[in-house]
Amino acid sequence: MTQEKFIEFILKLSAIVTILTTIGILYVLLSESISFFKEVSIIEFLTNKEWTPLFVKKNFGILPLVTGTLLTTFIAVSVALPVGITIAIYLSEYANKKFKKITKPLLEILAAVPTVVYGFFALAVVTPFLQSFIPNLSGFNSLSAGIVMGIMIIPYVSSLSEDALSAVPKSLRNASYGMGATRLQTSFRVMVPAASSGIIVSVILAFSRAIGETMIVAIAAGQQPRLTVDPTVPISTITAYIVQVAKGDVPHNSLEYKTIFAAGISLFILTFLLNNISFYIRKKFREQYD
Amino acid sequence: MKTKIEAKNIDVFYGDFQALRNINMQFEENAVTALIGPSGCGKSTYLRLFNRMNDYIDSFNMNGEIVIDGKNIYEKNVLVDELRKGIGMVFQKPNPFPKSIFENVSYGLKIQGIKDKDFLNRRVRKALEQSALWDEVKNDLDKSALALSGGQQQRLCIARTLAVEPKILLMDEPTSALDPIATAKVEELIHQLKEKYTIIIVTHNMQQASRISDFTAFFYMGDLIEYDKTDTIFTKPKNERTQNYITGRFG
Amino acid sequence: MTNSTKNRIKDRIFNFIGIFATLIGIIILGFFIGSILYDGLTRIDWDFLNSLPSRKAEKAGILTAWSGSLWIVIFTFLVVVPLGIAAGIYLEEYGDKSKLSSLLEVNISNLAGVPSVIYGLLGLEIFVRLMNLGSSILAGSFTLALLVLPIIIVATREALKAVPPSIRAASYGLGATKWQTVWYQILPAAGGGILTGVILAISRAVGETAPLIVIGALAYVPFTPSSPMDEFTVLPIQIFNWISRPQHEFTINAAAAIIILLIITFIMNGIAVYFRNKWQKKINW
Numbered sequence: 079m080t081q082e083k084f085i086e087f088i089l090k091l092s093a094i095v096t097i098l099t100t101i102g103i104l105y106v107l108l109s110e111s112i113s114f115f116k117e118v119s120i121i122e123f124l125t126n127k128e129w130t131p132l133f134v135k136k137n138f139g140i141l142p143l144v145t146g147t148l149l150t151t152f153i154a155v156s157v158a159l160p161v162g163i164t165i166a167i168y169l170s171e172y173a174n175k176k177f178k179k180i181t182k183p184l185l186e187i188l189a190a191v192p193t194v195v196y197g198f199f200a201l202a203v204v205t206p207f208l209q210s211f212i213p214n215l216s217g218f219n220s221l222s223a224g225i226v227m228g229i230m231i232i233p234y235v236s237s238l239s240e241d242a243l244s245a246v247p248k249s250l251r252n253a254s255y256g257m258g259a260t261r262l263q264t265s266f267r268v269m270v271p272a273a274s275s276g277i278i279v280s281v282i283l284a285f286s287r288a289i290g291e292t293m294i295v296a297i298a299a300g301q302q303p304r305l306t307v308d309p310t311v312p313i314s315t316i317t318a319y320i321v322q323v324a325k326g327d328v329p330h331n332s333l334e335y336k337t338i339f340a341a342g343i344s345l346f347i348l349t350f351l352l353n354n355i356s357f358y359i360r361k362k363f364r365e366q367y368d
Numbered sequence: 369m370k371t372k373i374e375a376k377n378i379d380v381f382y383g384d385f386q387a388l389r390n391i392n393m394q395f396e397e398n399a400v401t402a403l404i405g406p407s408g409c410g411k412s413t414y415l416r417l418f419n420r421m422n423d424y425i426d427s428f429n430m431n432g433e434i435v436i437d438g439k440n441i442y443e444k445n446v447l448v449d450e451l452r453k454g455i456g457m458v459f460q461k462p463n464p465f466p467k468s469i470f471e472n473v474s475y476g477l478k479i480q481g482i483k484d485k486d487f488l489n490r491r492v493r494k495a496l497e498q499s500a501l502w503d504e505v506k507n508d509l510d511k512s513a514l515a516l517s518g519g520q521q522q523r524l525c526i527a528r529t530l531a532v533e534p535k536i537l538l539m540d541e542p543t544s545a546l547d548p549i550a551t552a553k554v555e556e557l558i559h560q561l562k563e564k565y566t567i568i569i570v571t572h573n574m575q576q577a578s579r580i581s582d583f584t585a586f587f588y589m590g591d592l593i594e595y596d597k598t599d600t601i602f603t604k605p606k607n608e609r610t611q612n613y614i615t616g617r618f619g
Numbered sequence: 620m621t622n623s624t625k626n627r628i629k630d631r632i633f634n635f636i637g638i639f640a641t642l643i644g645i646i647i648l649g650f651f652i653g654s655i656l657y658d659g660l661t662r663i664d665w666d667f668l669n670s671l672p673s674r675k676a677e678k679a680g681i682l683t684a685w686s687g688s689l690w691i692v693i694f695t696f697l698v699v700v701p702l703g704i705a706a707g708i709y710l711e712e713y714g715d716k717s718k719l720s721s722l723l724e725v726n727i728s729n730l731a732g733v734p735s736v737i738y739g740l741l742g743l744e745i746f747v748r749l750m751n752l753g754s755s756i757l758a759g760s761f762t763l764a765l766l767v768l769p770i771i772i773v774a775t776r777e778a779l780k781a782v783p784p785s786i787r788a789a790s791y792g793l794g795a796t797k798w799q800t801v802w803y804q805i806l807p808a809a810g811g812g813i814l815t816g817v818i819l820a821i822s823r824a825v826g827e828t829a830p831l832i833v834i835g836a837l838a839y840v841p842f843t844p845s846s847p848m849d850e851f852t853v854l855p856i857q858i859f860n861w862i863s864r865p866q867h868e869f870t871i872n873a874a875a876a877i878i879i880l881l882i883i884t885f886i887m888n889g890i891a892v893y894f895r896n897k898w899q900k901k902i903n904w
Contacts, residue, residue, distance in 0.1 A: 480623065481626070
């Protein structure tokens with residue numbers, strides 16, 4: 079083999095590590111959850127309304143964890159979506175260069191702060207603050223966790239949406255201004271509709287990011303699986319449950335140990351679907367402007 | 369003949385670069401004035417002064433006055449959006465919104481808050497008739513404007529500006545992206561429109577300027593070199609650079 | 620009031636809403652950080668940085684935590700940087716339009732979207748158990764390396780893409796081989812962009828908690844690691860542990876440790892932004 083060929087081989091091997099990683103993830107999740115589903119029926123897993131694998135009376139219904147995950151995610155997205163899209167419109171249609179140059183790195187910091195720090199904020203700052211308005215708010219709750227998570231994902235929504243807005247041909251903006259439209263009219267009647275698929279992608283990715291977020295909920299939401307949509311009471315999420323079990327001393331190959339892989343594969347499927355929907359939309363969207 | 373627009377002592381800067389130098393010009397009402405000159409001579413910048421489209425460019429700076437109907441449009445209390453409603457602009461490349469034909473043409477009226485369906489229908493039809501597009505699209509008003517051919521799209525963009533009944537039309541190389549047949553249709557249209565509108569058109573195409581305009585202004589490196597009746601410019605220009613440019617010896 | 624007037628007013632109002640939205644997240648974060656500083660700043664001293672963990676809050680320090688973080692970062696760096704840059708080069712310079720290339724591309728996009736806790740499950744089964752590394756620094760570093768690998772690959776590709784084709788053409792024109800062109804011309808030209816990606820990836824690794832908890836990193840480690848096979852804790856896990864304690868003194872410890880973690884994160888991100896700006900200016904060829 080020549081030196082050139084050898085180098086190419088090494089490079090290729092490095093790239094293939096990513097495929098091995100995927101295979102590894104699938105293998106790990108599937109093998110452990112298959113052995114889990116040998117002991118617990120998939121029907122029970124999907125329909126039982128309680129999740130108490132660590133109790134004496136064990137229940138294996140994933141629903142409480144899924145609703146907990148979706149609850150915090152919806153709270154987070156309902157914070158990040160309006161703020162993020164407003165930022166995107168403001169930065170692409172209103173702000174001058176200087177303002178952009180200063181604020182964009184600052185916004186990135188929001189996504190760079192370690193999640194364990196956000197968890198602390200949710201527990202030690204936001205919950206006590208909210209309790210002064212909502213007296214029956216529990217010390218652990220999905221509301222604070224969701225709000226703080228929302229702040230964290232603002233830059234995901236804003237930067238992807240801004241990219242989508244700036245991909246809209248300038249000529250459309252000029253056409254609208256030329257007719258006497260205000261910046262606001264141009265933004266909402268021309269730019270946002272033209273960038274809609276890119277904006278949708280940013281929202282889906284924000285959902286996916288929030289679903290997979292772990293530490294904020296593990297710290298501030300309570301680690302108590304509960305089938306509820308009440309944002310004021312303690313709940314758990316798929317991710318928080320995995321951390322909770324991993325932190326404790328659960329013997330390998332026990333059923334409790336396998337539950338984290340069953341939870342893991344549920345999480346993987348959820349985020350995999352969302353990510354690929356967004357890839358599909360993005361691909362179609364690219365073709366539209368090519 | 370009556371003066372519709374007057375440019376007084378115009379200087380334009382982008383940062384340190386001076387794009388236009390001391391321009392003074394008067395535009396006749398209901399006439400077509402062509403702005404010609406090599407790329408980068410400042411003619412597009414100049415055109416965009418008349419509806420203040422340069423305002424959003426960060427480094428843009430200007431001195432002088434643009435007077436339309438006796439009023440300087442660069443005075444502080446001028447409402448830019450109001451101003452633009454009276455001045456239509458057609459761009460180099462057709463730029464229809466990714467919406468239906470009807471929504472494109474009615475856009476200008478809708479942003480003025482007009483919701484009356486009958487009124488919108490009438491105006492859309494009238495604008496499409498004026499731009500000689502009605503017969504081609506009257507059954508497809510709900511179809512996407514992006515499905516039209518390039519020439520049709522450009523006439524749609526003209527219809528879009530006509531729907532708000534402006535007094536002035538600014539055209540920035542409106543046929544540069546079109547094939548010869550579509551170009552001929554748009555030129556024909558410009559010829560008809562000048563009865564009602566004051567038209568300023570930027571063009572790279574000498575034949576086009578001589579075919580459709582009443583007056584022609586030649587720009588070079590930010591200076592207005594010569595401005596006269598189109599016939600005079602193309603038959604006996606006073607300046608040597610104009611002569612060289614229109615005969616294709618440079619630019 | 621005419622419609623135009625109303626529209627103008629709405630436009631003005633949105634201008635303020637936009638500024639407000641842009642700043643609100645930053646302001647809230649600033650407020651958070653302020654309250655953390657208030658809680659934890661006085662707790663930071665030489666002893667805090669140099670003490671082992673303790674059941675007594677006022678004696679506990681972050682020595683094992685930050686030294687664990689340092690070990691983890693070094694080994695993660697050693698694994699992921701060559702791997703990520705090599706994979707990025709392959710995809711951008713060598714990868715053709717074959718099935719493998721498009722598979723790799725889709726796959727990397729997907730990996731970038733996999734939640735970090737799932738990487739923890741991967742590391743737990745493969746590195747900790749199958750490869751029998753135990754809950755060691757090596758197992759933790761491998762896990763984090765796979766987690767941040769997509770970041771470095773994507774950054775490398777972006778940086779390579781920004782190198783103008785004329786440089787490649789010039790090098791090939793002189794008779795250079797593909798690898799010579801990559802090694803002597805393209806990589807140096809793309810260095811700033813790659814460096815930015817590497818710093819951001821490492822910064823991410825420093826802050827990661829969940830995957831390391833899942834692979835069994837301990838909350839309480841009474842010694843500093845002395846080999847890559849030792850068990851370990853890291854700053855974020857130490858913080859998580861202290862947050863979970865009910866006593867107020869531990870909350871203060873957590874706040875103090877958070878200040879240290881944030882300083883590290885902000886410095887790394889600041890350097891990354893600096894390099895990116897510098898590099899972007901330079902590539903205005």
